[in-house]
Structure formats: C-alpha cells, structure tokens
Amino acid sequence: MTVLRSVVAGFGAALPRERVTNEALVARGVDTSDEWIRQRTGIGSRHIAQPDETTVTLATAAARAAMDRAGIGPEAIDMVVLGTTTPDDTFPASATQVQAALGIHGGFAFDVQAVCSGFVYALAMADNCLRLGQARTALVIGAETFTRLLDWEDRTTCVLFGDGAGAIVLRAEPGTGTAADRGVLTTHLHSDGRHRDALYVDGGPSTTGTVGHVHMKGQEVFRHAVNRLAEVVDEALKATGVTAADIDWLVPHQANRRIIDAMGRKMGLQPEKVVVTVDRHANTSAASIPLALAEAAADGRIQPGQLVLIEAMGGGFTWGSSLIRW
Incomplete structure (x- = not known):
C-alpha cells in the first residue's frame, strides 16, 4: 500500500545572543544559587532575548536555516505552522509574519498554542495536511521568548526558562505504510x-x-x-x-x-x-x-x-x- 509520509528534509535553530549562567542570575539579584538550580533542574544556563529579538525574528532565523539545509527556496513552501505561547502580537498570527519575512507568498500559515507541547502539536497538524494532500512542503517551527512571561522575583519559576527557536522542513513523499518508511x-x-x-x-x-x-x-x-x-x-x-x-x-x-x-x-x-x-x-x-x-x-x-x-x-x-x- 502506497501512502504519503512527511519526511524531514531540513532542520535549523536560532538562539538569542545573550547567554545567562546561573551565577549571572544571582549577580542580577535573583535569590538563588547555581547549586540550588542544578540540583533541582539540571540547568546551568539559558539564552535570554534582547528587545530586538522576538519570537518572529528567532522563528524566521531557524526556519531560514532549515530551508537552507533542505536546499529549497520560499516558492517551495506552501504551509507554515508555528508552535508558540509568546506571539509577537495578539494578532495577526506570528506564523504569517514569518511567512512574509521569508518571502513565502503562497499557501497558508497559522500558530498553534499548546505551551511546551506546541511543537508536537504543530508537527501533527503539518503531518495531517501533508498526508491528506493539502500541502506538499511545510515549515514546522517552535519558537518562544518565554522569559517575557517571567516574574524575576519568583525564583521557583524564573530560573527554569529560556528563549529560542527551532524548525524543520517536512516534505510529502511516498511510503509503503510500514514502520520502515522514512x-x-x-x-x-x-x-x-x-x-x-x-x-x-x-x-x-x-x-x-x-x-x-x-x-x-x-x-x-x-x-x-x-x-x-x-x-x-x-x-x-x-x-x-x-x-x-x-x-x-x-x-x-x-x-x-x-x-x-x-x-x-x-x-x-x-x-x-x-x-x-x-x-x-x-x-x-x-x-x-x-x-x-x-x-x-x-x-x-x-x-x-x-x-x-x-x-x-x-x-x-x-x-x-x-x-x-x-
């Protein structure tokens, strides 16, 4: 039996410029310690977005890297789905802004909000569309500026999170319908x-x-x-x-x-x-x-x-x- 599979054709990532260690958080006045954070979470550092770095700019950079890895241009993309809890604007969807920034003028784009599960949800949406023939090549992105949501006086939460973006390109390709498929x-x-x-x-x-x-x-x-x-x-x-x-x-x-x-x-x-x-x-x-x-x-x-x-x-x-x- 021939089926359509969503095959990973490229991948990319983007992190904010500023890397902040646990020690740096302590120096900024957070009531914690490197030992306390590492013992409870395993975290040693995180990246924090600066004012000129947003969910859209990070998502765009990660998506562009994924497209470069896949060897495709904007004309090949007909679906953009972005998992995020921290969109640039209440509306329009950040995915549409990524679409425009990448020069993608066809297809459709939308955000998915499922917090930390957002990329898995976005992947499922793209996979369904590709398998049904509603799109041929999709950008699936997870991007956050989550530190914008933190109370820096609350050490139980502010030490846990960071910012960044990752993306993959999915391309519909024929498969056999077995677990041997890519x-x-x-x-x-x-x-x-x-x-x-x-x-x-x-x-x-x-x-x-x-x-x-x-x-x-x-x-x-x-x-x-x-x-x-x-x-x-x-x-x-x-x-x-x-x-x-x-x-x-x-x-x-x-x-x-x-x-x-x-x-x-x-x-x-x-x-x-x-x-x-x-x-x-x-x-x-x-x-x-x-x-x-x-x-x-x-x-x-x-x-x-x-x-x-x-x-x-x-x-x-x-x-x-x-x-x-x-």
Whole structure:
C-alpha cells in the first residue's frame, strides 16, 4: 500500500545572543544559587532575548536555516505552522509574519498554542495536511521568548526558562505504510483542562488585558508529566509495532533533567541515547524539541534512517508524542 509520509528534509535553530549562567542570575539579584538550580533542574544556563529579538525574528532565523539545509527556496513552501505561547502580537498570527519575512507568498500559515507541547502539536497538524494532500512542503517551527512571561522575583519559576527557536522542513513523499518508511510514522495528542491551575499565566487580553506571569505547582507538574509521558510514548510504540529497544534517539521536551532521566529509565534506554540540552538552553517551551533535534542532527548523532521519538507535556495540561524515521 502506497501512502504519503512527511519526511524531514531540513532542520535549523536560532538562539538569542545573550547567554545567562546561573551565577549571572544571582549577580542580577535573583535569590538563588547555581547549586540550588542544578540540583533541582539540571540547568546551568539559558539564552535570554534582547528587545530586538522576538519570537518572529528567532522563528524566521531557524526556519531560514532549515530551508537552507533542505536546499529549497520560499516558492517551495506552501504551509507554515508555528508552535508558540509568546506571539509577537495578539494578532495577526506570528506564523504569517514569518511567512512574509521569508518571502513565502503562497499557501497558508497559522500558530498553534499548546505551551511546551506546541511543537508536537504543530508537527501533527503539518503531518495531517501533508498526508491528506493539502500541502506538499511545510515549515514546522517552535519558537518562544518565554522569559517575557517571567516574574524575576519568583525564583521557583524564573530560573527554569529560556528563549529560542527551532524548525524543520517536512516534505510529502511516498511510503509503503510500514514502520520502515522514512518520515513521521505516528503522532498522538492529548489534553486535560482540569489541571489549568498547576501551570498557568495570570494574564491575557480577555481577562486582565496584560501578559501576566508564569505560576507553577512544580511537584504536581512533575508527577503528571512522568505518568502522562510514559503513556503517550507507549501509544507511539504500539501504533507502529516497534519496541523501546528499536528507538535510536529519545528527544524529549527539555523541562527538567529529572523528568528526562525518569523517562529514559522507564524506557530502558541508555543515557547516551537521550538528547539533552536543558543544561544549556533551560526550558524553551515549544522551542525545546526542535532545538534539540537540530543540535543532534547537526553534530551527526541523528542519522538518516534512524528512529527518533519525541514527547512533551505543557500547561493545560497538554501532552503528545511522535515517532519519526529520520
């Protein structure tokens, strides 16, 4: 049986110019320490966007790098989907601004808001459109200026996050409908709005008219994350008939090193098969998975034909997974 698969044709990443270490946060007056942050999160540094660096500028840079890797110009792109919680404007969609900045004059563009699960959600939307023939080549981007949402007096949240963007180019190509195909093999999405108060921002245009700040119940988020992510990973494996032993790379959302390590242990994976960037990027929300994918593909760890499993959980709660043969 011949089917259309969404094959990764290129990847790219962009980080703000300023890298801020834990020590630098302490020097800026945050009531914390490098030891406190590292023990609880595994984070050593993060990048923080300057006023001239926005979600759109970072997303555009990452997308342009992905297009260059794929060897294509703007005329080839007929879909742009951007996962972000921090758009440049309430409207229009930041994806349309990226579309314009890249000189893409055809197709369609839209944002997806699922917080830290945003890239997995965006990937699923693009994969569905490509498999249905609604588009041929898609840019899938995760981009955030998440530090704009932080209360720098709240050390339980402000030390956790950073800014950045990552992108991939997906191209519709024929496959056999088996797990041997290259491309996106399966995607699985979930949400449960009953847990809104565990991780949220206390602002918005329809309520306070302000951006607001992040609030989080860390232990509750941790407990749900480990359980929900294990379930959605199992879904991906069962849907494709592969086992954890078949996975070449786990590329998880980079929220907390303890969550990442717990997922690796649950899957029985050796630590060297888990891509980790949280130590240098912190939690970049929807940008974390594509940033990690781009790093591991650029340095040669992820090779064509290998099985890559991605998973994420974010505020809402939202969570999801995808299995991709690179």
